[in-house]
Amino acid sequence: MKLHFAPTSPYVRKCMVVADELGLSDRITLLASSAHPVNRDASIIANNPLGKVPTLVTDDGMALYDSRVICEYLNDLGGGQLFPASGAARWRAMTLQSLGDGILDAALLTRYENMVRPEALRWAEWTAGKLDAIHTSLSYLNQHSSVLAGELHIGQITVACALKYLDFRFPELAWNQAYPALAQAIAPVLARDSVSKERALPA
Amino acid sequence: MKLHFAPTSPYVRKCMVVADELGLSDRITLLASSAHPVNRDASIIANNPLGKVPTLVTDDGMALYDSRVICEYLNDLGGGQLFPASGAARWRAMTLQSLGDGILDAALLTRYENMVRPEALRWAEWTAGKLDAIHTSLSYLNQHSSVLAGELHIGQITVACALKYLDFRFPELAWNQAYPALAQAIAPVLARDSVSKERALPA
Numbered sequence: 001m002k003l004h005f006a007p008t009s010p011y012v013r014k015c016m017v018v019a020d021e022l023g024l025s026d027r028i029t030l031l032a033s034s035a036h037p038v039n040r041d042a043s044i045i046a047n048n049p050l051g052k053v054p055t056l057v058t059d060d061g062m063a064l065y066d067s068r069v070i071c072e073y074l075n076d077l078g079g080g081q082l083f084p085a086s087g088a089a090r091w092r093a094m095t096l097q098s099l100g101d102g103i104l105d106a107a108l109l110t111r112y113e114n115m116v117r118p119e120a121l122r123w124a125e126w127t128a129g130k131l132d133a134i135h136t137s138l139s140y141l142n143q144h145s146s147v148l149a150g151e152l153h154i155g156q157i158t159v160a161c162a163l164k165y166l167d168f169r170f171p172e173l174a175w176n177q178a179y180p181a182l183a184q185a186i187a188p189v190l191a192r193d194s195v196s197k198e199r200a201l202p203a
Numbered sequence: 204m205k206l207h208f209a210p211t212s213p214y215v216r217k218c219m220v221v222a223d224e225l226g227l228s229d230r231i232t233l234l235a236s237s238a239h240p241v242n243r244d245a246s247i248i249a250n251n252p253l254g255k256v257p258t259l260v261t262d263d264g265m266a267l268y269d270s271r272v273i274c275e276y277l278n279d280l281g282g283g284q285l286f287p288a289s290g291a292a293r294w295r296a297m298t299l300q301s302l303g304d305g306i307l308d309a310a311l312l313t314r315y316e317n318m319v320r321p322e323a324l325r326w327a328e329w330t331a332g333k334l335d336a337i338h339t340s341l342s343y344l345n346q347h348s349s350v351l352a353g354e355l356h357i358g359q360i361t362v363a364c365a366l367k368y369l370d371f372r373f374p375e376l377a378w379n380q381a382y383p384a385l386a387q388a389i390a391p392v393l394a395r396d397s398v399s400k401e402r403a404l405p406a
Contacts, residue, residue, distance in 0.1 A: 036332075037329070037332050037333075038328045038329060038331070038332040039332075040332060040335060040336065040339075045339055049302065049336075049339040049340040049342070049343035050301075050302065050305040050306075050309075050336055050339075050340060051336060051339065052305070058294075060291075062291065062294055062295070062298075063298070064294055064297075064298050065298055065301050065302075066301045066305070068271065068297075068301070069294060069297045069298050069301055072297070073294055076289070086279070088263075088265065091261075091265055091267055091272060091276050092265070094267075094271075094272040094275070095265075095266070095267050095268060095272050097272075098253075098268050098269045098271070098272055099252065099253065099268075102253040102255070102269070103253075106253075117326055117329065118326065121324045121325065121326045122324065123320055123321065123324045125241045126240070126241060126320065128241070129239075129240050129241040129242075129243060130240075132243060133243070133252075133253055133254060136243075136248055136252040136253075136254065137252040137253060139252070140252035
């Protein structure tokens with residue numbers, strides 16, 4: 001398999017965590033990519049017209065995206081249990097994944113606003129709305145930290161990747177001090193080798 | 204069930220199309236909501252800390268989001284076939300859903316940029332990047348219209364909802380003239396009652 005890869009993309013991280021947990025990482029060749037919201041990468045577009053990472057090309061030539069599809073595919077390929085097959089356990093894990101992805105969407109839009117957009121065109125209310133979405137989400141997880149309990153699944157992995165991204169790009173939020181029950185509940189996931197390790201393209 | 208609803212949201216439409224196809228619409232009470240990227244709706248946040256529509260509250264009290272999770276839940280509840288259970292058919296349908304959702308994400312960001320953000324703070328390159336993502340995606344579907352063939356599934360429904368949203372908010376794109384093979388391939392889906400009907404909150 002081949003994966004359009006960027007070392008700093010939290011959605012790529014999600015896929016690589018899943019691949020590591022399932023013992024599939026060695027079967028994935030990483031492709032250097034430069035996804036960007038304005039200057040779009042033609043090499044990605046050849047496999048995904050949205051031009052986004054992660055995009056996976058399977059051994060039988062299917063191009064799969066986005067991270068949710070790739071992660072579920074890898075789980076299926078590896079015979080994993082990261083996606084509960086049915087019932088309330090499935091919907092809870094999938095909704096937790098949506099929440100983690102939603103935190104990431106808000107964080108990425110905040111970053112584009114304040115690092116990519118020309119300074120004179122930045123809108124403080126936009127950033128405030130996105131940061132508020134991040135905080136209401138973290139506050140929910142802090143108050144309902146039991147949603148993070150149980151066997152490892154895609155929802156916990158996604159939240160962990162979102163929190164690692166906040167550590168990386170928004171250290172001033174100090175989420176782990178502001179939301180201690182969340183920090184305690186997610187600590188075992190953050191401590192997994194698959195989640196904590198950094199990945200880079202081969203030299 | 205209760206659904207946080209907005210009549211103009213294409214992601215809400217997706218869920219309602221699925222509900223209609225499965226004969227579940229009569230079991231869903233629509234809740235008036237005013238999701239907004241800056242002025243956030245507290246009534247939605249009570250069930251979804253991201254504050255977005257659609258959010259579904261099931262009869263046994265689970266709050267499910269986003270549209271992908273809700274649609275798969277409804278398909279399961281109704282015993283539908285809109286999500287192929289396994290194999291290449293599943294990954295193709297799910298990736299087509301991602302593509303439709305990605306077109307919608309780009310369209311919504313374009314709309315926020317040009318209708319919500321103060322005029323003096325708009326960035327033409329941002330809009331250009333989003334419109335380019337829409338066009339490369341429509342061009343892909345036009346050149347590979349066979350991906351839209353076969354029994355109705357969530358991928359076709361999502362693309363149809365994306366195209367209806369472009370008709371509604373971006374009529375100047377005239378996508379059906381620019382991409383005639385796509386227009387021909389998706390026409391049977393667009394013609395379905397579930398897709399073409401407009402929905403409103405009860406008076």
